[in-house]
Amino acid sequence: MLVTGAAGLLGRAVLDALSGVRVTALDRVDPGDLPVDRVVVGDAGDPDVVRRALADVDAVIHLAAIPAPTLDTPLAVFGGNTRATFVVLHSAALAGVRRVVLASSMSVLGLAWAQVPLQPVYLPVDLRHPLQVTDPYALSKQADEATAAMVARRHGMAVTALRFPFLGGVERLARRSEEFRADPASGAQELWSYLHVDDAAAACLLGLTAPPAGSHVLFVAAPETLAPYPTEDLLAAFLPGVPLRARFPGRTVPVALEPARRLLGFTATRHLPLGSRSLIEEEPA
Secondary structure (H helix, E strand, O other): OEEEOOOOHHHHHHHHHOOOOOOEEEEOOOOOOOOOOEEEEOOOOOHHHHHHHOOOOOEEEEOOOOOOOOOOOHHHHHHHHHHHHHHHHHHHHHOOOOEEEEEEEHHHHOOOOOOOOOOOOOEOEOOOOOOOOOOHHHHHHHHHHHHHHHHHHHHOOEEEEEEEOEEEOHHHHHHHHHHHHHOHHHHHHHOOOEEEHHHHHHHHHHHHHOOOOEEEEEEOOOOEOOOOOOHHHHHHHHOOOOOEOOOOOOOEOOEOOHHHHHHHOOOOOOOOOOOOOOHHHHOOO
16 A cells, blocks of 8 residues: 555544555655655655555555645646646556545635635535636646546546545644634635544545546535534525525535445544534624
8 A cells, every 4th residue: 555645634644544554655754653664755746756655555545735725836736736646646557556546625626715706606516516726726636636537547447536625633623613613704615614634534445445446536524514603504694695406404514425425435423513503693793
């Protein structure tokens, strides 16, 4: 098993979930504490580095990426992310790897980092929802998903791209939830969605074992939002006029999660207990 971006937030959770499995970690630095059999230091966009990392590997979880458009130049974000994904997937195919999981993002919708005012076309967002990309990170994820489809089609592999929302452990999620409590509008562009990092790791492992050959793109998220307000109140206040194709009782997240349940058998189990409070009571007089 090869895990790229292994020293990152999700990478470490994946390594913990792979306890007992022979794992090679690929990252730009070796922090010295990764619980793996082998560490390869280098850039996931370097074919020579990736070939070395793929020695004796039968599956890949590709997580290496610059995870936001604000963390480097537009060229570095788009060019680095897309090059790494192409190199890792293409090299894996040539090495005979048959199963790959790829970290995509809900940011591929274009909403989270939008440079112009945008709203969902409808809710819940699903795989038919149009992409409204205006930033290099979202564009890189759109290209990554296209690369996954090409490699799966060309080489007969199973490649699963998971569209992750905001990830974190309990403390990180609690901080984000407090931001949404104080300013619920701030979560509208990401639909107040989240996933505990351990659930994200579990989804990665299911992505290696459950899907048939072919390219698969799936949203994965906790079934409830990270905002302590009823979802339909949030939508009425901050996304008015967006057509609703379903009801969202309580804090139901407005994201289509059934495909991941059906294909992977995945349902998030680690929920941040928030209860529900009235959005009206929180608004200033």
